Amino acid sequence: MERTRGDLCPGVFRPWPADDGALVRLRIPGGHVSRTTLLSLVDVAEQHGDGRVHLTKRANLQVRALPLVDGAVPAEVVEAIRATGLLPHPDHELVRNILVSPLTGLHGGRADLRPVTAELDERICATPSLAKLPGRFLLVLDDGRGDLVDRSCDLGLVALDAETVQLRIGSTHWGPVVPLHEAAARLTGLARAFQQVRDTAWHVDELPVPPASHDANPHLPAASTPPSYGDVAEGITHLEVPDGVLDRGFLDGLAEHLVVTPWKSLLQVVE
Structure with missing residues (x-):
């Protein structure tokens, strides 16, 4: 497929101009994140956006309804996001997928x-x-x-x-x-x-020329379904997140160790 433009996948420095304001996406490779960090991002959302953190099917985080000035999120909002620790590699923020x-x-x-x-x-x-x-x-x-x-x-x-x-x-x-x-x-x-x-x-x-392919190993697993909501193992609970949207009320009382999943849910890990 020949593309006539670059991709527009959003990030902090390349927000998407949605109808409700700027949308930014934060990548967290592997999905592991602390409750404290998520609450810090909720703080940013409450002060500058719609007050919530949205989960994605790539186990990323989004904040919506942020101010947009000349196609960019204002510097004070960027600094507030940076202070959460969720922007450790600004130059590579879009590609940590x-x-x-x-x-x-x-x-x-x-x-x-x-x-x-x-x-x-x-x-x-x-x-x-x-x-x-x-x-x-x-x-x-x-x-x-x-x-x-x-x-x-x-x-x-x-x-x-x-x-x-x-x-x-x-x-x-x-x-x-x-x-x-x-x-x-x-x-x-x-x-x-x-x-x-x-x-x-x-x-x-x-790519116009398909990559060289090896035979699939016979020990590759069959596709499996996500774990059911509730207790998965001792100390691990799969939490349903309605509509994939987190707010302060949802996070209050959760354990510190959380994992964002590609099913727009959370794993809570009690250590």
Whole structure:
């Protein structure tokens, strides 16, 4: 597919001019966030926006109805958002799109993907050229439980066991089987390769020449459904978030450790 413009995926420095004001999106690779941080973002929303924090299907956070001046969010609002700690890499804010099995390392799954998620985010943000990736470019990491194995992506991986993964290249092509400890470096390299050849494409699936594909490993998991709401395991509860919208009342009384999920819900982890 040939694109005639750049993507318009919103961020703090590239807000979307919605009918109710500016909309900004904040990426949190892996979804882990503290209740304190979310309440800080609610403070920003109450002072400058619609008073709520909106969850997305990519396990990101959005704030709506912010002031918009000459196509930008005012500096005082940007500084208020920065103070929450949710803008650690301003140059790469649009491209930290790393969706991960929410329960990884907490309960079930074949591998703990939290270390590889942190390394992948670090590598992406340390690579200046990757700041120019499309804001819609998505990496999807499934820890072998199958909750994200059928999710469309640009790059990703699926755990085969605790030490090996099969890479994903586009939504329908499989890459090689590699050790888990190499996965972040391999995915970063593939992202750089895409950036070098993409021209106007936003996604790997849009490249005119499909990527080389490996056979799907026979140990890949079948797709699974999200966990039911309620207790998932000892100390872990899956919380329904009505309409995917958080406010101060909802967050009051929750545990400090929360995980935003791609189902517009939260995991509460009591440690």
